[in-house]
Amino acid sequence: MKYIVISFLLLSLSGVKNSFAQTDIYRNVVPDGNIKLVHNEAKNNKNEIEVVFSGLFLFYKTFFSSQDLTVCTFTPSCSEFGILAVKKFGVIKGGVMTMDRLTRCNGLSPSNYEVDKKTMLLKDEPGYVVRVPVVSDIK
Amino acid sequence: MRLAIILTFIFESFIVSGQTLPQTYEFAEALYSQKSYQSAVEAYKRILFFDSTSQYSKAIYPKIANSLFETGKYQEASDYYDLAFFSEENDSLKTYFMLKKASSNLILRQYDYAQIELLNLPDSLSENFKIQKNFLESILFFAKGEFENSKDNFNKIIPDQGKVETIFKKNKKIDKISPKKAKIMSMIIPGLGQLYAGDIKNGLNSLILTGGLFALGINSAINNGFLDAAISVLPWFQRYYQGGFNKAEIITKAKIDKKRFQIFNQLLDEVNKTGFKPI
Numbered sequence: 479m480k481y482i483v484i485s486f487l488l489l490s491l492s493g494v495k496n497s498f499a500q501t502d503i504y505r506n507v508v509p510d511g512n513i514k515l516v517h518n519e520a521k522n523n524k525n526e527i528e529v530v531f532s533g534l535f536l537f538y539k540t541f542f543s544s545q546d547l548t549v550c551t552f553t554p555s556c557s558e559f560g561i562l563a564v565k566k567f568g569v570i571k572g573g574v575m576t577m578d579r580l581t582r583c584n585g586l587s588p589s590n591y592e593v594d595k596k597t598m599l600l601k602d603e604p605g606y607v608v609r610v611p612v613v614s615d616i617k
Numbered sequence: 618m619r620l621a622i623i624l625t626f627i628f629e630s631f632i633v634s635g636q637t638l639p640q641t642y643e644f645a646e647a648l649y650s651q652k653s654y655q656s657a658v659e660a661y662k663r664i665l666f667f668d669s670t671s672q673y674s675k676a677i678y679p680k681i682a683n684s685l686f687e688t689g690k691y692q693e694a695s696d697y698y699d700l701a702f703f704s705e706e707n708d709s710l711k712t713y714f715m716l717k718k719a720s721s722n723l724i725l726r727q728y729d730y731a732q733i734e735l736l737n738l739p740d741s742l743s744e745n746f747k748i749q750k751n752f753l754e755s756i757l758f759f760a761k762g763e764f765e766n767s768k769d770n771f772n773k774i775i776p777d778q779g780k781v782e783t784i785f786k787k788n789k790k791i792d793k794i795s796p797k798k799a800k801i802m803s804m805i806i807p808g809l810g811q812l813y814a815g816d817i818k819n820g821l822n823s824l825i826l827t828g829g830l831f832a833l834g835i836n837s838a839i840n841n842g843f844l845d846a847a848i849s850v851l852p853w854f855q856r857y858y859q860g861g862f863n864k865a866e867i868i869t870k871a872k873i874d875k876k877r878f879q880i881f882n883q884l885l886d887e888v889n890k891t892g893f894k895p896i
Contacts, residue, residue, distance in 0.1 A: 500894045501885045507723050508760050511875030513867065545823050547860040 810865025
């Protein structure tokens with residue numbers, strides 16, 4: 479037993495030495511090829527309804543959205559908007575807001591929204607009220 | 618009472634004095650030597666702000682740059698190495714700053730900026746700087762896909778050249794994976810490109826989804842007519858079919874990146890074994 483513990487400690491010491499290797503800061507100079515998306519919207523569920531809707535959201539994202547082109551004109555996308563709206567306003571109001579959002583997802587009125595510079599998509603979060611009139615520069 | 622407070626404040630203003638520049642410099646140096654880099658940067662920047670004659674600039678720029686480099690703020694570190702370079706006359710130190718700037722740019726994946734710094738290095742370098750240059754060039758060329766140049770530089774650092782040769786042979790095999798081929802395969806049979814890239818889950822997902830929509834379209838065409846099928850199913854089929862072959866290309870590119878990343882890390886492990894320490 480004693481020898482096992484000693485050898486384990488020695489092994490972990492060698493591991494520690496490797497983990498602080500001098501060239502470690504250069505390891506990410508080359509992209510690691512990780513394209514897996516993390517959906518934070520489906521985390522931190524507070525009740526069973528949120529768990530169910532988060533499950534539906536993840537099912538859609540994994541099996542349908544993953545095979546799709548980038549077709550949504552908004553950020554967050556319609557499915558993300560849906561789960562965020564349900565979490566923020568409940569099933570009824572959140573559901574109505576999601577349906578409203580789906581009817582607006584056509585790119586016909588970009589001048590009503592701000593443009594997210596990172597994704598170049600129109601910004602529209604649930605419950606976000608635009609207080610200043612927005613006229614998009616993107617034509 | 619109010620008068621007493623006011624008098625106390627006035628009296629204090631005569632006896633209390635702020636930290637002078639030399640004191641702040643001493644304080645910043647102490648923080649730097651204790652490796653409290655974040656606090657050191659703030660103290661050094663305070664000196665730069667109040668140093669109207671720029672007497673401390675030359676000594677401070679490299680310290681700020683090193684502190685920022687240590688705290689992972691590589692973009693800002695690169696800017697301060699630039700300032701350090703232009704305020705320094707010593708050739709050896711100038712070379713050091715250029716190498717550090719190239720390092721910062723490499724970590725930020727600004728390969729072209731890093732290459733400019735490395736090309737600007739003087740031809741005659743000391744033995745230590747030469748090895749450092751070789752190391753940075755080996756990384757740079759690997760990242761840019763110039764593998765022969767990268768191999769030459771790794772060979773100068775790693776004594777076991779057989780090992781380098783073996784790793785680069787493995788790297789050569791990755792060239793056979795083609796994102797275009799995957800895309801075309803997925804155009805012929807949806808999901809085939811993903812399977813070719815080794816992504817079985819996405820391959821089957823694409824095949825079932827597109828196949829299902831295709832079957833639905835055929836069924837709709839037989840029962841309701843071609844026009845109805847075209848209106849109701851074709852847009853969905855087009856979305857997932859086109860999305861599928863575009864994703865096949867993306868997945869294959871990611872697969873290549875993943876394999877290259879593994880190879881690159883193997884090379885860095887070999888460099889670590891030599892006991893090499895980057896500056």
